[in-house]
Each structure stands twice: as C-alpha cells, then as structure tokens.
Amino acid sequence: MQDRAVTRVVIGILALQGAFAEHQDMLQKVSGREKIDVVQVRTPEDLARCDALIIPGGESTTIALLARLSGLTEPLKEFVRTKVIWGTCAGAILLSQSVTNAKKGGQELLGGVSVRIARNGWGSQVESFEAPLQVHGLRDSNVPFTGVFIRAPVILSLQATPSEPAIQVISRVPANLVPQCIVEDGPDQAVVALRQGRHLLTTFHPELTDDNRFHEYFVRECVVPSISS
Helix, strand or coil: CCCCCCEEEEEEEECCCCCHHHHHHHHCCCCCCEEEEEEEECCHHHHHCCCEEEECCCCHHHHHHHHHHCCCHHHHHHHHHHCEEEEECHHHHHHEEEEECCCCCCCCCCCCEEEEEECCCCCCHHHCEEEEECCCCCCCCCCCEEEEECCCCEEEEECCCCCCCCEEEEEECCHHHCCCCCCCCCCCCCEEEEEECCEEEECCCHHHCCCCHHHHHHHHHHHHHHHHC
16 A cells, blocks of 8 residues: 555656756655656656656757657646746746847747746856855755856846736845846846746756755645645
8 A cells, every 4th residue: 555655746857958867866866755756758748747847957949949849839838837847047938928138039938937037147158157045945944055057047027917826036146146247137137046826947057066955845845735736
C-alpha cells in the first residue's frame, strides 16, 4: 500500500535548449516527503505526463522556435492556463505578458504572468553578475540566496489587473547592486523573483548554484499545493 505521507509529483523540464540538465540535478537533491519524478519534455506526450513544468534559462527565441517545431507551442499555452510553471531567465521571458528589446522579428510568448520584461535587460554576457538575495518564503530565509544573472532579463513593470491573481514579489536585487548597464528603466526593475497565481518567475539562474532551496520552494509551495487542491 502506498504511504499516504509521501506526495508523488511529476515535474517536467522543457529540454529543447538551455540549462535543463542543471535543473534536473537540483530537483533530484530535494528530499523530504515528496517523491519527485523528473521528465525531460521534448514532445506533447512528455508534457501530458507532468503535474508542473520548469522552463529553463537559455535563448528565449531559440526555445520558442524549437517548441513550435516540436508541436509544443499550443500544448504549452494550455499548460500555462491549467498547471504550474516556473520560468527562469529565458523561461521568465516566455511566461511574460509583453517583452521589449526582442530580436528582429519579435518574440513568441506563452504568457501567464502579467509583467512587462526587457530581454537581456541587464546587458550582454560581459555584464553578468551575482548578487546576494533575500527571498521571502525560502527555507532559512535569513541566509541570502546567490542570484546568478547571465544576460538576464529585467522586469520593467508589474501589470496585473484587478480581475487577475495578485502578484507576490518574493525577492528584489539590492538597490546598490542594480547594474548601470540596464537597457531600459521601469518602476519594478529591482524585482527578480515573483509569483502570480500558480506560476513562479525568476530572472536569474537558481540551478547554477549549489543551493537547492529555490527548487525545494517550488516543489513545496507551488507544486504540491496545486495537486492537493
């Protein structure tokens, strides 16, 4: 008989391009009452198996193109409407409502989170940086989480309407560490992690650290409540 104390969840990682293997490694380090099965998602059939999904960092236009070629675009949009998604860096761009500084030809989006975001908003590869972040709700939240920002997008504005779920900001980059190379100013540019409804969005790369607290947070605060309700 299955132990009722154990919650089994299937978490997919969109594995078309980017840091999907690193996310898988971090999920496998999450321990406790959750039994996590990880699926590398490359087809609509893979996606259909999942309770939740991570869209990793990488190149957002490439990920969007490969999703279209794999027949995943429409299934992903439906997944956004019904299940839990965490977008990191490029994944955050794809989950946004609108994007600026896109490549020529525009940027296809999945939507789901009511923010306006600037692609490569902190600048180019050479402007990559790390910052200690205070993150609300993280285990040992008094211990800073190292945010790794690589060609990172910038959240320019939060745009939730009264009819939409409220946006919960869970981390801001310290004001004294905001890079001077920012592509475009916005009232919410210090925001680097937030939740809206069932979705989680981070503009940095939690998977490129040795700290699995963000992945633990995603499982326990986002995924498990959604499949238990």
